[in-house]
Amino acid sequence: MTEIEFEALRTFLKARSGLALSPDKRYLVESRLAPVCTRFKVENLSRLIWEIKSGRSPALENATIEAMTTNETFFFRDKAPFDLFQDVLLPKFLKERAASRRLRIWCAAASTGQEPYSLAMLLKEAAARMPGWQVEIIATDISIEVLEKAKAGIYNQFEVQRGLPIRLLVKYFRQMGDQWQIAAEIRSMVDFRYLNLIEDFGRLGQFDIVYCRNVLIYFDTAMKSNVLRRVAQLMAADGALVLGASETILGISDALSLDPAYRGLYTKALPAGAPHRTALAGTR
Incomplete structure (x- = not known):
């Protein structure tokens, strides 16, 4: 994933979900989106970002947003x-x-x-x-x-x-x-x-x-x-x-x-x- 591709992903996430992904979070992108690539049979992150930019797969776009969203929670969290x-x-x-x-x-x-x-x-x-x-x-x-x-x-x-x-x-x-x-x-x-x-x-x-x-x-x-x-x-x-x-x-x-x-x-x-x-x- 190149810097240009990473910036394209950041722009997409902010526009679609409000998520402001900082530049130091590349490691998080790679760890969370690798399973999405596997699930949608996309060979790598570069291809995944290309597919997102093409707008051809709303399911892939939604899966990418969901993967990057933090869902940490538990009962009576913080009491x-x-x-x-x-x-x-x-x-x-x-x-x-x-x-x-x-x-x-x-x-x-x-x-x-x-x-x-x-x-x-x-x-x-x-x-x-x-x-x-x-x-x-x-x-x-x-x-x-x-x-x-x-x-x-x-x-x-x-x-x-x-x-x-x-x-x-x-x-x-x-x-x-x-x-x-x-x-x-x-x-x-x-x-x-x-x-x-x-x-x-x-x-x-x-x-x-x-x-x-x-x-x-x-x-x-x-x-x-x-x-x-x-x-x-x-x-x-x-x-x-x-x-x-x-x-x-x-x-x-x-x-x-x-x-x-x-x-x-x-x-x-x-x-x-x-x-x-x-x-x-x-x-x-």
Whole structure:
């Protein structure tokens, strides 16, 4: 793969997925795309890039994007964002949505489903406090392959041992040989959909809570700003956004404000002259 070919691949990935691949990631390209070459019977990376540029194979293009997308996830990953949901966000919205009894949650970049299923299990655990509530969890990802795995809800022993409390494993999973499938009652709580974050997602509607963790780190500043602006537009006036621990809006977006009490928690920025809004942390 020549420098020109590598630059062509970088341009393609950014245009199609927003992925900003740095010049020092050539080794990553070679390791991740070699299996794609084998699968599509393409003799080498140079030929693969030529095929992509020709536009003759949408399947090859999609496979290339999926191969270069990081799908690292596990149940209750990083723990703090789920404690935040259970201890702060859910009590807040149970109180503030008591009249409508409706709650909408969006998990962007949901990968193989562990994040939205973790939230679904927490909601199931809180069911006694939510009689008559209508809760929607929309989970999206750019990879059709990982979405199919997420919908099936089948995980191997290693995957269920990463972050999942044994109590919830026993309660909400059934063993299938050396694999585990999450219960149908939990799977039915999550609506998995294909979505590319660089494209319009206004059709998803308004959300009370948005989890968009560990995806902005793969975008350049301009794309981060664009995505955050559009996410903010979909948030309810008192809605909440949860980003990854290493992500920030500082110098990137003025559409959102950091909640000072919780790392990674953001609310919609107030219009000029609007009265001060109490931080989410103060609603407990």
